[in-house]
Amino acid sequence: MNSVPPDSPPPAQSTLQQLEEGGALSQFASSIAHEVCNPLSQIVLATDLLAGPQPMTDEFRKKIITFLRQGADRIEKAMKSMLQTCAPIETSMVAEDANVLIETALASLTVDASVRVEKHFASDLSSILIDKKHMTEAVAAIFANALDAMQPSGGTLTITTYAKVFTSSEREGWQRQSWFRAGDHAVVIEIADTGHGIHKSQMPLIFEAFYTTKVAGKGAGLGLTVAKKVVDLHHGRLEIDNRPEGGVLAVLTLKSAAKPATFLSQPLP
Amino acid sequence: MSDSPDSAKKKILLIDDEPFITSLMAMNLEDSGRYEVREQNDSLKALETIMDFVPDLVVLDVMMPDLDGADIIYRLKNDARLKHIAVVFHTATVREAELHAHGGIISGFPFLAKPATTDQMIEFIEKHLPK
Incomplete structure (x- = not known):
């Protein structure tokens, strides 16, 4: 790093x-x-x-x-x-491996024995430029929501990482820095759970401060709010939706700091 | 304060996802000697409890997981067996979206803001109990 x-x-x-x-x-x-x-x-x-x-x-x-x-x-x-x-979010950016980020975030949580964690990590990811402390907390908050959604019966938390090159421009929001353009390299982290999913009427509220479906006193409803703010500050994208087969899929897309090392080390023709 | 015979006591159902609040409200209301009180902290069981207890008045929280106060009142008022039951809201906050939920039906019901003292609550309940 x-x-x-x-x-x-x-x-x-x-x-x-x-x-x-x-x-x-x-x-x-x-x-x-x-x-x-x-x-x-x-x-x-x-x-x-x-x-x-x-x-x-x-x-x-x-x-x-x-x-x-x-x-x-x-x-x-x-x-x-x-x-x-x-509070203002002060950032100190470093290049980090997304897989290491995930492991650090997971290590900060207690995973119940009833939950199986499956990891499908790409090995050729380029690094991402992040504030390590805040992005670790953001990813941990997404994990925590997924883990809570699978209680008390347990389930499977599947974490997948892969590299993505945008083939067309994708504009979302008004901030130009947050737009993904054709040719942009990104790292995608997918977090899938097998929990109870999110009711469609609640979907527009999931990033709202203090919104929670947890029982009183169990969660303040700030985890995803802060996670979204942190991702926005990194000009990344956090999308959350129900999976057709049940449970929730969170997709975190972060711009690569550079092209993959394997790409840079390829011999010239 | 004097205890009324049980048959003269009005039946109050407290529906709120905060068990500490319903527990304290129930103790205070029962101490007044005027009410028979039941609590329900699981909004999904609200209608079932109303049907079983048949209260004179339901004191309903607004913001709850699963079914919120607007959902419950919508279902209650669309159920021929239950629609006659009086309902008031006891809420920490009423949002614009909730006020207008389900055709604004929620705005037609009186609400008491949290925090309310026991005296305020009894005054409110007495005002809205069916005569």
């Missing part, structure tokens, strides 16, 4: 700015209200019980105090997550 002085580093941009640009700020604020008002409700109701006229045992009082602490902890966690989401 080599440190590469980036020619044109992605600008540090706060997520808040990005949300404003997308017109999603009010939804973000609404989501924060949800994450804070629910545990606040818990605290208010627990206080009412403590202040109420009904006699209570020491054991019951301790249980109510646990409700209070748990509510306060959730608010603290929500506020920390919000600050993390809104």
Whole structure:
């Protein structure tokens, strides 16, 4: 792995700015209200019980105090997550092997024994230019969602990497840096799970801050939001859709830092 | 505060994916001596519980996994056996999209914002219980 002085580093941009640009700020604020008002409700109701006229045992009082602490902890966690989401993402770009990135992200997670992990890694990938810390967290967040979707019954997580050369121009969004042009080299990481899939009505919400289908307190609903922001900052592409055979397929496409080493080492004719 | 005989107690069903909230609400409401309370934290079992418990009033959360409050009320109001049951919302936030979901039907129902104290909740419930 080599440190590469980036020619044109992605600008540090706060997520808040990005949300404003997308017109999603009010939804973000609404989501924060949800994450804070629910545990606040818990605290208010627990206080009412403590202040109420009904006699209570020491054991019951301790249980109510646990409700209070748990509510306060959730608010603290929500506020920390919000600050993390809104903080500018500073990037320090290095060239990295996508397969190493995947292994690092996987190692940061606990994979339940009920899940089988299948890897189909291409060996001739060119390196990708990434902020290692943020992109590892982003990939880990995609893995975590896939793993959670396969609980409690388990399943198979299939990770595939391959090189791609764009044969035609693919424009998405308004940022020219994010467009893939004919001849561009990219590395594609596909992450497939065999979980319950995503309901079509929920599909437009999956990258929305604080949106989650997990049970209360199990996930703040920020993993994919932050992952998408990180991928956008790298001018990459993250697409998520249901697989026809069941489960979800996430496709992460990142521009190559250079042409494959095998290509460069080919002898001249 | 005095305990009413069970037959005089109004039946309140709390549907919210937050078990701590329904548990605390249930304890506070039952302590008032006025209500018989049941909780349901799994939105997919909401209609089944309504049918089984036959509450006088349903206190329904809006944002829940699987079925949200709008989905539940849409199904309830389209079920001849259940459509007479009174429903109010208890929500941390109401989004524009949710307000207009299912033809705006959700906007026709009263809602109480979280956090609400027990006194506020009882006042709200009493106001909207069928007479």
